[in-house]
Amino acid sequence: MGQTFPTLLTRRSVLAGSGACGLMAAARRARAEGVSALTIADVGAEPSAAMRRAFYEPFEKETGIRVIAVPHAADPVTQFRLMVETRSYIWDLCMLNTEHVARLQHDGRYFEPLHLTPADTADLLPGMFSDVWLGFSVYAVMMAWQTASFPKGGPSSWPEFWDVGRFPGRRSLCRSPAATLELALLADGVPPDRLYPLDVDRAFSSLARLRDHVAIWWSSGAQNTLLLESDEVDLSDTWSSRAQAAVSAGAPVTLVWNGLYVTDGWCIPTGCPRAGIARAFVRYCARADRQAEYARHIANGPTNRRAFSYLAPERAAVLPTAPENFKGLTKFDAAWWGENTGWVAERFEEFMLE
Incomplete structure (x- = not known):
């Protein structure tokens, strides 16, 4: 007769079990109400494919509720606002970053409460x-910079990125004021912990000093990846997942973890008739194992610390929230942009036309 061993009950294992029970209870309620599917608006392309593998398909298997993913506009704020105001719920959930959320909250009440518990967010x-x-x-x-362009080492800070004498080369920058103005201030010597509220005049003065050396102002993540994979530019700002995609494709690029971090997340529109099961999906995406699976397929960092215990060290090393990388990043202040986007964007467009 084989040996038996006592089961070790920890707080986390109990919480995990109660979380699974809560998910199935939510699924049963949804099916009883005639809900058979959730429609989720995300950013499309590679991130959506990664979410399909990490969140959508496993959620479908565990609950029997089908997940339909649709891409939203590059800036989904107007779509989200109109959907709530007209009560035409074409989405049950939407992927929004912190700036999108701040802009919508500035305008009114557009979001359902998530009813998260301490166990969900611990x-x-x-x-x-x-x-x-x-x-x-x-x-x-x-x-990011082309390794071959700087055989003795390239810039490691934004003042060095702006130093065209010491680090000559063709530069590219994102054609958007959000984050670009922050980089311009960092280049001008503003400490990371004193970025906000942004000194907009100082930021544009800093940008003006570099403008003649910017060969390309990129406007999409796909374009940025192509620039890093080609020899069109020597240095660029970049989004981490796009930079990692270029590296994975064989681009000889050096990445520098110095800059900002931005977080994407889930929101439920006010009045959504399927809010109950949508909340269950949100809690599901907070799970460490699900976030780790997402990070295996796209180089975005998990927000659940325990996700790293599911990841190989070499994979963790390329993610923004890995401790060694995260310490070089400053939080993007979405609330400031939520209040100032309009007039700053107009000024940026005027700057681009000068």
Whole structure:
């Protein structure tokens, strides 16, 4: 007769079990109400494919509720606002970053409360959730340069990126004021912990000094990846997942974890008739094992600290929220941009036309 061993019950194992029971109870209620599917608006392309493998398909298998993913616009704020105001719920959940959330909250009440419990958020990094939003994916705005262009080493800070004498080469920058103005201030010597509120005049003065050396102002993540994979530019700002995609494709690029971090997460529109099962899906995406699976397929950082215990060290090393990388990043202040986007964006467009 084989030996038997006592089961070790920990607080986390109990919470995990209760979480699974809560998920199935939510699924049963949803099916009883005639809900058979959730429609989720995400960013499309590679991130959506990664979410399909990490969140959508496993959720379908565990609950029997089908997940339909549709891409939203590059800036989904107007779509989200109109959907709530007209009560035409084409989405049950939407992937929004912190700036999107701040802009919508500035305008009115557009989000359902998530009813998160301490158990749901116990292992999340600080600032990765609120009563209406849960972050699950972190990306960095950072620096990349062609290794061959700087055989003795390239810039490691934004003042050095701006130093065209010491580090000559063709540069590219994102054609958007958000984050670009922050990088311009860092280049001008503003300490990371004193970035906000942004000194907009100083930022544009800093940008003006570099403008003649910017060969390309990129406007999409796909374009940025192509630039890093080609020899069109020597240095660029970049989004971390796009930079990692270029490296994975064989681009000889050096990445510098110096810049900002931005978090994408889930929100439920106010009045959504399927809010109950949508909340269950949000809690599901907070799980460490699900976030780790997402990070295996796209190089965005998990917000659940325990996700790293599921990841190989070499994979963890390329993610923004890995401790060694995260310490070089400053939180993007979405609330400031939520209040100032309009007039700053107009000024940026005027700057680009000068």
